[in-house]
Amino acid sequence: MSNVPPVQLVLRDRGDGSEQLDAVENPLAKGPDELESDDASLHVPRLGTDAFVRLVAALSDRGFRVERFEFRDRRMHPVEGEEADEVSAKLRELISDGDVSGALRYLNREAEDIYIVAITVSEPSRRRFRLGRFGSITGNNSSPDELISALRVAWSKVRLG
Structure with a gap:
């Protein structure tokens, strides 16, 4: 999907103890450790299952649609097929x-x-992003x-940062 x-x-330290969600180009697809600053003024968010559910709900409120969830099991092996379809449908x-709490x-x-x-996810304009x-x-x-604009609103709405 990547052309x-x-x-x-990234999360930037605002200097007052709070953080702001931002985005930077990463053409070399550097890993989180390579992008983060030594003084912790810039770090990469690590999104877990709970964060994804909350973000999906907040993005849905802004007209975005989840096209696909990607799942892994506890060994980080892909969960696909019927099991993934069933979990996706329920979510x-x-x-x-x-019902975010129910999810x-x-x-x-x-x-x-x-x-x-x-x-x-797909935007209201139908563009898709992973x-x-x-x-x-x-x-x-x-x-x-x-x-990114919708993620900023969603991020602060669900208080992830």
Whole structure:
């Protein structure tokens, strides 16, 4: 899906103890450790399952649609096929009903060994982007500016930073 150089989400220290979500170009696809500053004024977010669920719900409120969840098991092997389809359908249902707590409960109890490691979302304009667990954004011939703007709002709404 990546014809545009990757963009990396980063958290910048505002100097008052709070952080702001930002994005930087990452054409060489450097890893988080290479992008982070030694003084901790810039670091890469690590997105876990709970964060993905909360972000998906907040992005859905802004007209974005989740095209795909990428799952791994506890050994970080891909979870695909019928099992992934079933978990995806249940998550979509719970999130579209506004039941974020229910989605988190479902993942922690019924799908307890399945973790979200990436999502593919489409903007209202139909452009698609993949957001990975280390904050990398890749897309097809499109600038992710609309997604980044929505992520900033979603990030502060769900209080991840």
